[in-house]
Amino acid sequence: MIKCHLSRIMGEKKLKIADVTRATGINRGTITRLYQETALRVEFDVLEQLCRYLDCDIKELLEIQPDT
């Protein structure tokens, strides 16, 4: 299972979904899905834009969870 840490990172930076939407131009629905962890895939340019805006690495955003 792949875990997306967007909500934690945004929390740490006190960012709202609307902030990320405004700053990156990424569709709000897309960010919401990643935030809520309902997304099953990701476009490479979305991943890149998010990392750049959040000033983080891919590995900080996406992590492979060990099986439970």
Add this chain to the structure above:
Amino acid sequence: MIKCHLSRIMGEKKLKIADVTRATGINRGTITRLYQETALRVEFDVLEQLCRYLDCDIKELLEIQPDT
């Protein structure tokens, strides 16, 4: 730009596309696109299966390239 290092990793391990297809069950077209770097997005479960099979981390497979 996001760089996918699948071809290099497969090369190092001397794996063919057919090998990865067989072992992971991922569609050959999907692996080919990642190998040729024509894919524009990736399903999370494909990413996970590839990392597990190749025994690598997401960061070894996907990297954000600095602008050229």
Add this chain to the structure above:
DNA sequence: ATCTTTTGATCTCCTTAAGATCAAAAATCA
């Protein structure tokens, strides 16, 4: 209380991966 902003929910449209197939190229073997 009113106005603005944010967010959750939901809808349609569109892109592209998934999956399958065919033929050519490459590799394996007799």
Add this chain to the structure above:
DNA sequence: TGATTTTTGATCTTAAGGAGATCAAAAGAT
């Protein structure tokens, strides 16, 4: 070398789910 098997490139259709938009409710600000 010729025959057989394997691998791969190309391409087509189908389908999944993100893109984009909208509406209403909730939250926040004035």
